[in-house]
Ligand SMILES: Nc1ncnc2c1ncn2[C@@H]1O[C@H](COP(=O)(O)OP(=O)(O)O)[C@@H](O)[C@H]1O
């Protein structure tokens with residue numbers, strides 16, 4: 571007799587997790603709340619002044635990669651030319667979003683292993699271009715400060731309507747601050763019930779002290795009272 575597999579709730583959740591909820595469930599409440607963010611984003615970038623946008627948060631797992639990927643997808647749907655870059659070199663996620671192995675990515679390009687044409691990929695399915703993190707490195711600050719990275723962003727700025735940067739959180743490591751120097755503006759994500767209020771304040775203060783241009787804040791993972799939308803979370807957006 572065949573043994574029934576033991577249910578592992580954690581794995582089941584991880585397996586089922588759809589990064590691109592707006593693609594999988596375009597009519598959901600979640601997808602609709604994204605539209606509001608898009609309008610604000612377009613408004614912020616009306617003169618092309620906020621083209622390179624960084625997404626960060628206080629702590630890990632606040633939904634940065636999820637949020638950024640969905641925004642990238644929806645901008646692509648609107649006919650914008652978008653490139654999404656995984657700059658969270660400590661916890662890269664875009665390889666999972668796009669279902670590819672984390673090979674031939676940004677760090678490989680910066681070290682000269684691969685060329686521009688190979689590092690920038692296109693997803694037919696999602697309708698946008700993307701760059702994954704690539705081979706793990708311990709010299710993260712060197713990577714983020716590399717002249718070649720600045721030049722890459724400059725080139726992408728020429729070629730795209732939006733260059734979206736998925737990045738690490740602010741507390742604990744300073745990666746986000748290095749990345750902010752490459753970006754026109756930052757969208758700060760706050761997941762309900764993850765970071766304590768004082769810590770969120772500290773993260774925002776850190777950004778402000780470093781003269782980072784915060785163009786918007788987003789509240790994610792908001793529990794809805796009636797779980798009738800299947801996803802059970804909400805995105806809201808405040809334009810500052
Ligand atoms: N809106 C959401 N609704 C439900 N779960 C979410 C949501 N956003 C993120 N998660 C959960 O949090 C985990 C981390 O999300 P992710 O987008 O990778 O966060 P980050 O990039 O901030 O570390 C996901 O694997 C998922 O389980």
Ligand SMILES: [Mg+2]
Pocket residue numbers: 634635636658661662663736737
């Ligand atoms: Mg992430």
